[in-house]
Amino acid sequence: MDNNKCCVIIGGSHGGVNVAFSLRKEGWEGKIVIVDKDPNLPYQRPPLSKTYLTVKDESGYIPLKGEQAYTNEGIELLLGQEVTKVDKKTQSVELNDGTVISYDFLVLATGASPIIPPIKGIDKARNLFVMRNIQDVKGIQAALEGGVQKVAIVGGGYIGLETAASLRKLGLEVIVFEREQQLLPKVNANTLSEFLLELHQNNGVQIELQSSVSEIKNEGQTQTIITAEGKAFECDMIIMGVGVFVNQTISNQLGLEYNNGISVDKFCKTSEDTIYAVGDCNTHYSAIYDQSIRLESVQNAVDQAKIVAKSITGTSEEYNSLPWFWSDQYDVKLQIAGLTIDADNHIIRKEDEKKWSIWFFKGDQIRSVYAINNAKAYVVGMKLIQQNAKLDKEKLVDLNEKLSPKTLLIQNEINV
């Protein structure tokens, strides 16, 4: 392989870093440069809302790779720097300090950013934070040191709920506002929403459903959140967890095709031959669910990174991973296999109050499993979804039947 070539990766989180290391694994001998404006050695994001927020030391900071690993593999890290210009004609990127780097391949691992909704008075809000990177967490921690007592979290999705659990652990007063009538509104299972509602309430979180924040008032020392429903709540800190938007500055400059995310093919290649996109920022076709999807997850970023490295080095493999996710709140571990997007029915298997699982089907075909303190249900679910299996639902709810692929299978069709 030509070692004069250069691959520039914009974005040094799970996707970007894994593209770099996978490229070496696949035998790429050229230069590899990762550019990211975050000055910290690339790190694990999921612990931020969980362990990292709750510990005062650095034990929650888990680098994706050790510093030495980058040196050993010849991966150049340009941290604290930003790409200000991209030019696909000259195949080059320009950094904020004026440096110009030519590329043979460009990988956009540019991710997404938290939405800050245009709520009245938000420009004057005190201690307003999001939850995306180390700076956010450090900002929250510094404000807590400064005497914050009562935190309002806007959004009852995963980020909001994990943050609520962590802040309760620190002994703060927490109130969560969710616009819809249930927590995790994107998840189509009331049972889970109700379980989480009770879990958080039992742990002392105040949850306000069907409450959209319409104004933030700051008068003297008092900060008040006003909802469209006419209620008022005082708070010292506000954390926004209402979702993300794809970072489009670079892809727009390049004029790449876009559809809710940067459009990519089965090899994560964009509409330009030498440009790829991985992770949260891309929209790709999922053969398993037969539709175009955009995912916000570590699994998606890491698995796509391997596909990109293979494509660049000429051993193309199509992306076809089954999505998986997890969330930790208090003593509850939620593990999710697959997506519910084409499911039309679901059933619940309950070992006990704390250990159970939701099985989502399209007809009899298993499409997704939500496992609550039940790793077995998760791994069995992963295996069965990958096999496109049809399950015996009566056996599934029968606790005398062992939770295993063998017992649950009624038919096994493998669609290719």
Added chain:
Amino acid sequence: MAKITFITKDQESIVVEGTAGSVMELAVQNNVKGIDGDCGGVCSCATCHVQVDPASADKLGEASEIEQDMLELDDDANEYSRLCCQLQVTEALDGVVLNVVK
């Protein structure tokens, strides 16, 4: 201080020393190939699968239920399989030999 030996799939032997944290973190810091730790060490992904050398198996305690469940359907799992994010680096692990599975 514990000295831990990783043997990767291509038979490379990597000896590292650690004092705290999980064995997975130690492996990632030292770029041990085949240990990814995608979930950051919360027993959710099974990308840090190792098999303990039988000769040093007595240095480790029992795997938890969740760890056992995560490994149950892994085709490469055997009685010596562990997810090394669940192994804390302590003196007790000194001299342990771990075979990386992937």
